[in-house]
Amino acid sequence: MEVVNKYVSLKHHVDGHPSESDFELATTPLQPAPGSGEVIVKNLFLSIDPYQLNRMKRYSSSHTAITAASKIEPGQRIDAYGVGKVVASGRAELEEGDVVAGLLGWEQYTVVRPGTVLMKVDAKDLPISYYASVLGPSGLTAFAGFYDVCKPKKGEKVFVSAASGSVGSLVGQYAKLSGCYVVGCAGSKQKVDLLKRKLGFDDAFNYKEEADLKSALRRYFPEGIDIYFDNVGAAMLEAAVANMNSFGRVAVCGAISEYTNAGKRAAPDLMDVIYKRITLRGFLALDYLHLHEQFSAATSDHLRHGRMISLEDVSVGIESVPTAFVGLFRGDNVGKKLVRVGELEGAEL
Amino acid sequence: MEVVNKYVSLKHHVDGHPSESDFELATTPLQPAPGSGEVIVKNLFLSIDPYQLNRMKRYSSSHTAITAASKIEPGQRIDAYGVGKVVASGRAELEEGDVVAGLLGWEQYTVVRPGTVLMKVDAKDLPISYYASVLGPSGLTAFAGFYDVCKPKKGEKVFVSAASGSVGSLVGQYAKLSGCYVVGCAGSKQKVDLLKRKLGFDDAFNYKEEADLKSALRRYFPEGIDIYFDNVGAAMLEAAVANMNSFGRVAVCGAISEYTNAGKRAAPDLMDVIYKRITLRGFLALDYLHLHEQFSAATSDHLRHGRMISLEDVSVGIESVPTAFVGLFRGDNVGKKLVRVGELEGAEL
Numbered sequence: 001m002e003v004v005n006k007y008v009s010l011k012h013h014v015d016g017h018p019s020e021s022d023f024e025l026a027t028t029p030l031q032p033a034p035g036s037g038e039v040i041v042k043n044l045f046l047s048i049d050p051y052q053l054n055r056m057k058r059y060s061s062s063h064t065a066i067t068a069a070s071k072i073e074p075g076q077r078i079d080a081y082g083v084g085k086v087v088a089s090g091r092a093e094l095e096e097g098d099v100v101a102g103l104l105g106w107e108q109y110t111v112v113r114p115g116t117v118l119m120k121v122d123a124k125d126l127p128i129s130y131y132a133s134v135l136g137p138s139g140l141t142a143f144a145g146f147y148d149v150c151k152p153k154k155g156e157k158v159f160v161s162a163a164s165g166s167v168g169s170l171v172g173q174y175a176k177l178s179g180c181y182v183v184g185c186a187g188s189k190q191k192v193d194l195l196k197r198k199l200g201f202d203d204a205f206n207y208k209e210e211a212d213l214k215s216a217l218r219r220y221f222p223e224g225i226d227i228y229f230d231n232v233g234a235a236m237l238e239a240a241v242a243n244m245n246s247f248g249r250v251a252v253c254g255a256i257s258e259y260t261n262a263g264k265r266a267a268p269d270l271m272d273v274i275y276k277r278i279t280l281r282g283f284l285a286l287d288y289l290h291l292h293e294q295f296s297a298a299t300s301d302h303l304r305h306g307r308m309i310s311l312e313d314v315s316v317g318i319e320s321v322p323t324a325f326v327g328l329f330r331g332d333n334v335g336k337k338l339v340r341v342g343e344l345e346g347a348e349l
Numbered sequence: 350m351e352v353v354n355k356y357v358s359l360k361h362h363v364d365g366h367p368s369e370s371d372f373e374l375a376t377t378p379l380q381p382a383p384g385s386g387e388v389i390v391k392n393l394f395l396s397i398d399p400y401q402l403n404r405m406k407r408y409s410s411s412h413t414a415i416t417a418a419s420k421i422e423p424g425q426r427i428d429a430y431g432v433g434k435v436v437a438s439g440r441a442e443l444e445e446g447d448v449v450a451g452l453l454g455w456e457q458y459t460v461v462r463p464g465t466v467l468m469k470v471d472a473k474d475l476p477i478s479y480y481a482s483v484l485g486p487s488g489l490t491a492f493a494g495f496y497d498v499c500k501p502k503k504g505e506k507v508f509v510s511a512a513s514g515s516v517g518s519l520v521g522q523y524a525k526l527s528g529c530y531v532v533g534c535a536g537s538k539q540k541v542d543l544l545k546r547k548l549g550f551d552d553a554f555n556y557k558e559e560a561d562l563k564s565a566l567r568r569y570f571p572e573g574i575d576i577y578f579d580n581v582g583a584a585m586l587e588a589a590v591a592n593m594n595s596f597g598r599v600a601v602c603g604a605i606s607e608y609t610n611a612g613k614r615a616a617p618d619l620m621d622v623i624y625k626r627i628t629l630r631g632f633l634a635l636d637y638l639h640l641h642e643q644f645s646a647a648t649s650d651h652l653r654h655g656r657m658i659s660l661e662d663v664s665v666g667i668e669s670v671p672t673a674f675v676g677l678f679r680g681d682n683v684g685k686k687l688v689r690v691g692e693l694e695g696a697e698l
Contacts (some may be wrong), residue, residue, distance in 0.1 A: 019484075030505075035523035054620065054624075059626065060625075061591070061621050062624040063619060064622050065595060065621075065624035065625050066595075069624055160613070177414035233619045237619075242410070246449075248412060252619060252622050252623055253623070254623065255619040255620065258619055265617075266619060267615060267616035269410060269612075269614065270410050270582045270601060270614070270615060270631070271403065271409060271410050271604065271607070272410050272414075272605065272631075273601050273604070273629065273631035274601055274604065274631040274632070274633070275410065275415060275631070275633070276410075276414050277402075277413040277630075277631050277632050277633060277636065278630075279629070279630045279631070280629045281623065281627075281628045282619070282623040282624070282626050282627050282628070283623070283626050283630075284623070284624070288627065
């Protein structure tokens with residue numbers, strides 16, 4: 001019996017804001033058995049990430065910088081991080097029924113090629129969705145970016161943008177666990193409330209209600225900002241730099257407000273950068289794989305003991321991937337955006 | 350007999366390009382004898398530096414960031430680094446005739462207040478002007494910025510802007526001594542020739558002849574830039590970031606093209622910063638006083654053995670200070686701009 005694999009692909013390159021009509025759902029027969037070194041995975045949770053938009057552009061400097069950001073062509077399958085269940089394995093170390101995390105795709109089943117890393121997940125005491133969110137690349141990004149790039153000291157003042165997002169929501173929690181004072185910004189009252197009430201941020205504000213971001217930050221940080229964890233770029237980065245203390249550090253993690261508009265660029269005042277000796281540093285989680293074990297152990301422990309929570313926003317079904325993705329740029333998601341494309345239990349094929 | 354001290358002061362705050370008419374020459378009687386802890390210094394060489402313009406502005410974020418960049422008010426004396434000769438000393442460790450370097454002023458004589466550091470200069474085997482240029486703050490800026498901020502490795506590709514200036518000309522020489530490939534840019538054919546023929550740069554170009562800085566840098570760095578030592582900011586910083594290699598470092602030392610125009614700001618592409626994991630770091634020499642001894646010993650040795658040269662552009666007389674200063678923003682100076690306001694030999698008062 002032939003199994004059909006539904007997948008989402010691009011109709012054409014996307015420059016500017018993406019919309020649902022840029023994508024199409026297609027089907028292809030699933031290959032019946034894995035080749036040597038291949039693994040056939042039934043996808044369970046897919047991580048839906050803003051950076052994928054850069055891969056969909058006709059041109060982006062990111063395409064050549066690293067393989068993980070290579071260009072996506074129309075019609076192609078789209079690889080994406082996720083958690084799945086092995087349904088057939090051509091690798092000795094994996095067997096049917098194993099839950100694995102790694103680079104899967106916007107599809108129901110992924111034939112994972114030889115050489116592609118799949119991490120076996122111990123799905124006993126934490127929800128398996130965590131391995132696509134708080135314990136996946138978003139988590140490592142937050143952990144490495146905050147601890148290694150920002151090098152926080154107890155008592156320092158930390159500002160996080162897109163603070164209710166996949167990475168920001170974790171940075172804020174790590175910062176609180178490190179004894180920092182943390183303020184986050186987000187784009188709705190609901191998100192702001194959540195930052196303060198559920199995630200333990202010391203304060204939070206809705207940036208859409210602030211006419212002057214520079215003054216807003218002066219109000220929230222009367223003693224200045226020591227660390228800015230930047231997920232948005234543009235005007236917020238300028239305002240943060242203007243409010244930074246001497247020897248302040250900016251982790252340049254993402255620039256979502258620039259992804260949809262290449263003409264919108266942050267121009268932080270270099271006078272501030274020089275005289276306040278500010279460091280701005282771009283980074284990627286993939287440079288911190290050596291921290292993965294430490295990150296994973298510490299974070300799992302925080303989660304088990306209720307010192308951290310995983311904020312997830314889950315849509316259901318492969319058909320919902322385009323809306324889930326497009327929604328990232330409208331600020332629809334609250335926390336990590338995931339799509340559940342399959343069930344752990346039940347028929348494997 | 351009363352000794353008259355000529356000094357240069359501001360007529361009014363300067364926002365935008367400075368001109369000679371913003372300054373005035375005035376005189377004041379020199380105090381006859383130093384108080385306890387004071388030293389009266391006959392100024393010999395004054396260091397003329399672009400950053401002073403930021404101090405002359407009505408408003409600049411630099412004013413509050415550090416004391417050394419405090420605001421200059423109209424009519425005030427203007428402190429400035431220089432080398433001079435002690436004519437009267439209220440300090441036990443200094444005596445008449447000693448040559449000293451430290452914070453003096455745009456004046457013929459400076460009464461150095463108690464607590465202000467004066468470094469005794471051994472003026473035997475190197476010209477004393479060197480202590481206001483290559484062995485002064487410009488030198489320490491180049492040394493600390495290149496070695497500590499840029500962390501060069503042998504064979505790396507280094508780009509220096511304002512490369513014939515006080516700091517750039519030294520960064521290029523340090524880079525060559527470290528086995529790097531170095532290209533500089535400057536604003537005239539004469540300067541470009543000098544970089545290549547006299548300072549040992551591997552290549553150099555006149556930025557005024559390049560319609561597209563991004564393409565120009567692609568031509569000069571077909572394998573990309575590893576280190577950018579930025580003295581100018583604005584469009585050149587954007588072009589350099591666009592041409593940087595992964596893990597590239599930018600030492601943000603100065604932004605002379607932004608000093609005269611607060612509206613002109615660099616907006617480097619954050620996509621490059623993130624995906625290429627670029628670090629941009631502002632710094633000031635005063636944070637590196639702990640490196641002074643190492644810097645001074647190494648650099649003196651390079652100079653004595655002809656491995657480095659000090660490029661100096663000297664005007665004569667306190668009256669020439671305004672033109673010397675204004676000329677920095679027209680690119681008049683070739684190398685370190687100094688004004689010789691007094692002679693080592695001859696009458697001390």
